[in-house]
Amino acid sequence: MPGTLYLIPNTLGPTEAAPHALSHILPEQVQDIASKLEYFVAENAKTARAFLKLVAIDHPLARPLQEIQIAELNVNTPPQALAALLAPLLEGRDAGLVSEAGVPAVADPGADLVRLAHQHGVPVRPLVGPSSLLLAVMASGLNGQSFAFNGYLPTDAGQRTKRIQQLEQRSRSEKQTQLLIETPYRNGAMLEALITSCQPGTLVCVATDLSLTTETVRTQTAAKWKAQLASGQAPDFHKKPTVFLFLAQS
Template identity: 30%
Template sequence: MIILAATPIGNLGDASRRLVEVLENAEVVAAEDTRTTQRLLQALQIGNRPRLIALHDHNEKQKAAELAALAEEQDIVVVSDAGMPAVSDPGYGLVAAAVERGVTVTAIPGPSAVLMALTISGLPTDRFTFEGFLPRKPGERRRALGTLAAEPRTMVFFESPSRLASSLADMGSAFGEHRRIAVCRELTKLYEGVRRGTASELVRWAEAGVKGEIVVVVEGARPVEVSAEDALAQVQALVTSGARLKEACAEVAAATGLSSRDLYQAALAARSA
């Protein structure tokens, strides 16, 4: 089988007993960086010396089929440099290849920078979306943020320290200055910290220089207050442009806070009138 194993994102004390047991008995470990994994084995005092196979962004397409075939014969433990494999890290391609071959895939849960940042951000946690890293090029980044301007769920991003200030500035332009943002850095490490504020407040702070691994959590768009008549008009416009009625109702409901069912019934009533 394929075993996706979550590894510490900073503090070694977060390594689970199950992770240690699996690594102690592993024959093959597919690792994002074999050198990082060797250091992890040493730090956890793992006496086992498994066969290490590099599995990273540049070779996963070539390696996925080979490793999936090997997993038909023996277990393969998959680790990234930190956190859960396949979450903004190598692993998805291997899992897809394994599923296609009928190979069992399981995971050892554990540390996650996404979930930790979300839970300590002070922003709503009931519904959220993980957007990974924003595009490096400013124009592409602004376009990506523009498509998320009406997203009602809390959004989680990874970002590099060197691009943090410019990304926060672009968030302010795309989302408006009222949005609450939490910048989480060095999670589980000695200098862990969270900075909260609006985009403009955080830009001034970030321009002074920020170090470490960064997770940015952004408040979702608040429902726009519109009348039922205007909302129905929006639904009808979406349907006219090619959307299915249920999808149009769900989209307008998410943006306005109105009931999707009520909008659907109103649209049906308007058709028969």
């Protein structure tokens, strides 16, 4: 009988190590399940240990942290290594899949392990927690009935402009909200590319540090963003996790 693969959400950024620090982010049941697991697959072992330390404040871990097995699965993990990551589950052990931030397997290499689990009949159980993408859609005021996540755009300026214009045309024809993310230190370049490439009336949302005390969400036309940046009023989003959304107007 295989074990269960629990998809355990992480915080979306630094969280103070204090009693009930996770209470506004993760349900008690999620923390309780995480505290009982002895095997984790994580995008980053150091980040996973920091997360488990927060869990342990209110939910003592099943084993001392140094005895809990944490295997890494990230963009550098070769496909042939997935079988070894799944092996403990096939032997009957439960496991937790933890992302660097937010929910695992969404914009996250953990999706490959989830797919392999399904192929081998391993039960997969997603747990409730923060998703920066859904929080951004909720707060943007853009179309929440139809939206698409496009991940990272090309870093080459010309290719990026072409891709934005393609997505804007799709947004206009399908009335679909488009979501993007960028490496945090390139947030400024991404916003500049959006307001330069999009039509003036296209609505652009910048959602930064979602669920954190420094959270900001702002939606306005590309033209208004352009005027704001021209006056030196750039968003406070340098090196901060940010989701970009836009919706073209007919």
